[in-house]
Amino acid sequence: MTLTIDNLSKRYGDTVALDGVSFDVRPGELFGFVGSNGAGKTTTMRIALGVLAADAGDVRLDGKPVDLEVRRTIGYMPEERGLYPKMKVGAQLSYLAQLHGLSKSEAISAVQRWTERLGIAERLGDTVDSLSLGNQQRVQLAAALVHDPNVLVLDEPFSGLDPVAVDVMSEVLVEKAHSGVPVIFSSHQLDLVQRLCRRVGIIAAGRMRAVGTVDDLRAGGDARLVVHAPQAPTGWADGLPGVTTVEHDHGRTVLSVSAGIDDQQILKTALETGPVHEFSLHQPSLTDLFREVVAA
Ligand SMILES: Nc1ncnc2c1ncn2[C@@H]1O[C@H](COP(=O)(O)OP(=O)(O)OP(=O)(O)O)[C@@H](O)[C@H]1O
Secondary structure (H helix, E strand, C coil): CCCEEEEEEECCCCEEEEEEEEEEEECEEEEEEEEHHHHHHHHHHHHHHCCCCEEEEEEEEECCCCHHHHHHCCEEEEECCCCCCEEEEHHHCCCCCCHHHCCHHHHHHHHHHHHHHHCCCCHHHCEEHHHCHHHHHHHHHHHHCCCCEEEEEEEECCCCCCCHHHHHHHHHHHHHHHCCCCCEEEEHHHHHHHHCCEEEEEECCCEEEEEEEEHHHHHHHCEEEECCCCCCCCCCCCCCCCCCCCCCCCEEEEECCCCCCCHHHHHHHHHHCCCEEEEEEEEECCHHHHHHHHCC
């Protein structure tokens, strides 16, 4: 299955939430959707699921518009979460699975399987509101998975999770993607997105600013040069063409360096300030790229 987001636009009154957003999420792909607060991620995902209408553009799954029938095949984890706090975990998951078309016995076995996989099987008889926030989130993920969806759309599934829960969530998403399901998730944890996703999309103020593989985007961004010159004063690299100081702390400077710039000239300038203990060139991280895109 391929999820295609095609030229979506959406306004809320005078606020332009989306302005011609397009990208696709391919079979077996874990796609990271990143952007600042208010950039348009939730709006895009809600339109993708069909719970919000776009002003223009459309969403297709393998070329078919997302109607009620197609929507039942999508697993969705909404940002505002959507569980009934007073209902027991097992009953709730089984109910949601049946809403998505599973028989009662299929639902019971899917609930057993997913709650075991997510480490919450002992909590089946507890009400949702008696669980920790992290465990509630695992239940929310189980709710998105119990009906064996063809597509997974997850709005900030990692927010608020402890490192162990992050690992469990990551493993399940990778596993689902490997089984051929397109998985899209939004996150502000860019190191995690860089580690997990092959392709990402960066949205800013309702426009897609970059879409591609993490490797291609990193290779195309400005390199980072780390220089440790303990006696170098703040701003020592200012004025060098194609060079911008990203940070300077206790003689350790991170420079952003445009393609084709002569790093030996930078080294010479650093040496003029005193000894240089480190001089290393790195590809920009996803966080670096994100900052560049958002600042542009
Ligand atoms: N129901 C609404 N009514 C009015 N404006 C809205 C509504 N929902 C979203 N917006 C606005 O639309 C824009 C996009 O919001 P959206 O929630 O899609 O961003 P986001 O990228 O998911 O942000 P976050 O990372 O904070 O969750 C923002 O300017 C937001 O204030």
